[in-house]
Amino acid sequence: MQKERKRNIFVAATYAGTLLLGLILGQNYSDQQGFNSGGSLVPIGLSDNSYKIQQVVDLISSRYVDSINIDSAQNGAINHLISHLDPYSAFLMPNESQAQSEILEGTFEGIGMEYFNLNDTLMVVGVISNGPADKGGFKVGDKIIRIGNKKISGALVSKEEVEKLMRGKRGTTVEIAVEREYDQEPILLKAVRDQINVSSLDVAYMLKPSVGFIRIRRFGIKTAEEFKDAIIDLRKQGARNLVLDLRDNGGGYFHIAIKMASEFFEDKRLLVYTEGAHELRKDYHSFASGNYTQGKLIVLVNERTASASEVVAGAVQDWDRGLIIGRRTYGKATVQELFNFADGSTINLSIARYYTPLGRSIQRKYSPNWSNMKDYVTMYNGLWNLDTTYHHHESYQTGLGKKLYGGGGIVPDISVEIDSNQISLIYQELVKSSLIEQFVYSRFAKKLPAYSIENFLQGYTLPDAEYESFIEFLTSQGLNIPFKKQEDLHDLIQSDIEALLGRYYFGREAYFKVKNRYDQFVNQALTELQIVPNPS
Structure with missing residues (x-):
């Protein structure tokens, strides 16, 4: 295990949002939990039993009656241990860790083409402008029938296998045969894999003549810069009001959320602070001279607004900077740090809780649900009971006299009722x-x-x-x-x-x-x- 330990703290979401469309960008285009690169794993524990797990592994490796995959056994033991800590700590295999890192970095190596599986035929439904697929001549509506020497159309090829065929090192070429409307014969096209950049902003535009609208998918490494550029551009177009859409945003980088929230304040304000059993309190302040400090601000949230998104919404609400509209947020106020193993696997460990400027913890209450552990196959299903009960004994008051509570997520200032048709x-x-x-x-x-x-x-x-x-x-x-x-x-x-x-x-x-x-x-x-x- 490596000795050095970096201290990059982040807040990670705990669920994965699934898009309706597959994305061939060198990965699945799914809004998964956000992770930041953190430290290397350090020796754990100081008691006499510190090395008991390693002793068991050594014993099995040297004396067990049959040969086993000791790496697999160790991974299973680690996963079992970590899963019992809290709902947000997790053990990630190398491919999982890499995929999630790529999502938040916003860059990866692929060809920049989206597809949809229509009747067991992959149909191109999106091509990134000036990306490898665009340069290679691919068009929306093309039907992919072969990738390299592998038949795709009608072959029941899995999404994972398609992704593997599409991915590759930057500069390498992938050859794809497509069918195109009005062409009788298949067309053979080539795309040279390259670095693909995907913005974490879904959209930024003028909703009305004086109202800018920005929707953020996640807090990735470039989100703050992208948001700043969008704000400046919208103000040039006449935006005196801003609607910031954080619905379905499951979080991401903690420090990026702070940097982005700073755009709403003209002086240094406490935006959030963290504290844990082994972590001293640390305050995080806004940077002076944000680019949107005066205009009206509305933040849209829902039950899938979580983690870093709640950091932003909490700061806006506590300082009376804007209105929160929507539905109660998810309620995740724990801070994770990433610890790396040499093989690329990682432990995402909860190390502290975060608190809003007024001192609120909006963390959902969680407790083990041992009744669901019927056997080893289903032992992790429903392990945690979660509820959004408010701590009414923990009340807080903003400068304008608004009463807020801790626990169970952020209650919007103005609620939007659930559409019964959407949940039917x-x-x-x-x-x-x-x-x-x-x-x-x-x-x-x-x-x-x-x-x-x-x-x-x-x-x-x-x-x-x-x-x-x-x-x-x-x-x-x-x-x-x-x-x-x-x-x-x-x-x-x-x-x-x-x-x-x-x-x-x-x-x-x-x-x-x-x-x-x-x-x-x-x-x-x-x-x-x-x-x-x-x-x-």
């Missing part, structure tokens, strides 16, 4: 089955857009006949929706289809711009800013 079993089944994507890509992929992006975003509405066709498609797939439920889900499904069309025709940003036209969180924000909201 039928809609959840639609999302899980990707039937909406299948309908859109099979029905509209062959058509070129009859709109400019501006006209599409402002005026396109899915015709009623197309919605009826979608219902017929669902019936053909064995999913029969009662007529009343068809009416209830109409607006939600319509916005999903329109957003996917926008993404397919005009790129990723168009997806969020279309979704925001109907978004109840966004409309509530516009109402609070005394601006006419979007029609719903």
Whole structure:
């Protein structure tokens, strides 16, 4: 084990958000928990039993009746030990650690192409502008039939295998055969793998003439710089108000969250502090002269806003800097540090808790749920009981007299009710089955857009006949929706289809711009800013 130990602290989210589309960028484009590179593993414990685990490993290695994979046994023992500490400490195998590091770094080696598995054929649904795939001549709508010498179309190839075929060292070439509409023969294309840069900002644009909108996916290494550039650009366009969307943002780098939150303050303010049994209190202050210190600020949150996102929302709320709109956040206020093994595996260990400027810990209460441990196969399933109970005996008051509480996440200043249609079993089944994507890509992929992006975003509405066709498609797939439920889900499904069309025709940003036209969180924000909201 290495001796030196770096002290880069970060806050990691504890869940993985899954996109509807696969991404061939050298990795799966999934919003997983955020990790920062930390220290090397140091010797643990000082008691007489410090080396008991190592003694057992040595004993098994030298005396056990059969030969075993001792590395696998050690990994299992470590995983068992770490999983019993708290819900957020974790042992990561080398491939897991590398994948999560790449996500937050925002750079990796690939070809920059998104795909969707349509009827066991990989259909290109997105190409990064000026990336390797774009330079190689790939187009949205292409169907991948072969990668190198491996047949893809109709071959039931796993996502992991496709990813492995696409990935490779920078400068190497991948040869891909595609089918293209109006071409009778397959086309052979080549892409030279390169470093791909993916922004952690989903979108930044003028929502209304005086309102800027920024949605952040995670707090990666470049997020603060990207946010600063976006703020400066939006202000040049006339933004006097800002809506910051942190919904579904599971966290990321702790120090990046602090750096980004500093943009909202013109002087040095305490933004957060950390403390633990073996960690002395450490205060983190904003940097002076942020780039958005005066305008109105609204932060959108939901139940999947966690960790580093809650650091930002907590500072904004405690200092009365802006309004928090949405639903109660996840409630994760522990700080992790990453310790590295020589083989590339890592331990993500909780070392401290963080507290908002007023001293609130918004951590969910957690306790072991031993009743779920029925056997070794399912021993980790549901190990932790989590609840969002508030500590009403821990009340805090902001400078403007707002009363806040500790425990259980951040309560928004203005709540947005849950859309019962979004959480309905039928809609959840639609999302899980990707039937909406299948309908859109099979029905509209062959058509070129009859709109400019501006006209599409402002005026396109899915015709009623197309919605009826979608219902017929669902019936053909064995999913029969009662007529009343068809009416209830109409607006939600319509916005999903329109957003996917926008993404397919005009790129990723168009997806969020279309979704925001109907978004109840966004409309509530516009109402609070005394601006006419979007029609719903």
